[in-house]
Amino acid sequence: MPTKVTVSKKQKKASVSKKKVVANKLSKKKVIAKKKSISKKAHSKKRISKKKLALQSSSRGDVLSGPLHGIASYVTKRGEEYMNEKQYKHFQTILASWKGELMNEANRTVHHMQDEASNFPDPNDRATQESEFSLELRTRDRERKLLRKIESALARIEGGSYGFCEETGEEIGLKRLEARPVATLCLEAQERRELSERQFRDLEDRYR
Numbered sequence: 001m002p003t004k005v006t007v008s009k010k011q012k013k014a015s016v017s018k019k020k021v022v023a024n025k026l027s028k029k030k031v032i033a034k035k036k037s038i039s040k041k042a043h044s045k046k047r048i049s050k051k052k053l054a055l056q057s058s059s060r061g062d063v064l065s066g067p068l069h070g071i072a073s074y075v076t077k078r079g080e081e082y083m084n085e086k087q088y089k090h091f092q093t094i095l096a097s098w099k100g101e102l103m104n105e106a107n108r109t110v111h112h113m114q115d116e117a118s119n120f121p122d123p124n125d126r127a128t129q130e131s132e133f134s135l136e137l138r139t140r141d142r143e144r145k146l147l148r149k150i151e152s153a154l155a156r157i158e159g160g161s162y163g164f165c166e167e168t169g170e171e172i173g174l175k176r177l178e179a180r181p182v183a184t185l186c187l188e189a190q191e192r193r194e195l196s197e198r199q200f201r202d203l204e205d206r207y208r
Contacts, residue, residue, distance in 0.1 A: 071097065073178055082171055083163040092157050094181050099150045102143050109140050149182040165189050 074090045156162035163172050165186040172186045185193065 074174060076174065082174075087174070088157050088162065091162065091177060091181055092154065095150050095154050095157070098181065099147060099154075102147055102150070106140055106143055106147075109136050109143075146182070152184075153182045 071094055074087060153162060163174075163177060164170065165172055166184045167189045168186060170186050170189075172183055176183055176187060183190075
């Protein structure tokens with residue numbers, strides 16, 4: 001009789017331990033499934049953020065490279081005086097529109113960073129997010145510098161010195177101003193400055 005009791009206790013213990021093993025396996029499967037779903041969500045978020053970044057960088061590239069599209073080029077008339085009132089108004093419109101677009105881009109950068117700021121569990125996702133934010137901050141820094149140049153150009157329009165080279169006093173030219181409205185040097189002076197900067201850089205590299 002005692003042996004039968006011991007055997008039944010052992011059987012009970014074995015069945016309990018089997019149940020525990022099965023439960024552990026099920027819980028492990030659940031944990032793995034949860035991790036997979038979290039990583040899938042993180043990767044999808046990463047893909048979405050990369051698409052957003054690509055779209056924003058392309059739009060910002062247009063904004064940083066030149067004035068807004070949709071403003072027709074100025075057509076000069078025969079015998080028209082350089083930098084007359086009409087020309088000043090034309091470039092003032094371009095600069096004001098460019099400034100407004102850059103301000104909108106700066107606000108969009110701030111809102112985008114606030115919306116996308118999240119602590120990803122995966123270190124790779126966090127690194128990707130940090131690199132995206134770093135790129136956005138560098139772009140915003142370029143936008144801020146460009147805004148200062150636009151403000152300076154608008155001040156020169158108010159003062160009546162816009163469109164003339166700061167070094168030589170010669171005309172910068174309408175075509176050059178259409179391509180780069182914040183230009184302060186005529187083409188020859190700009191080329192001389194770039195050449196001297198290149199030579200200075202070469203000398204620095206030689207003596208390092």
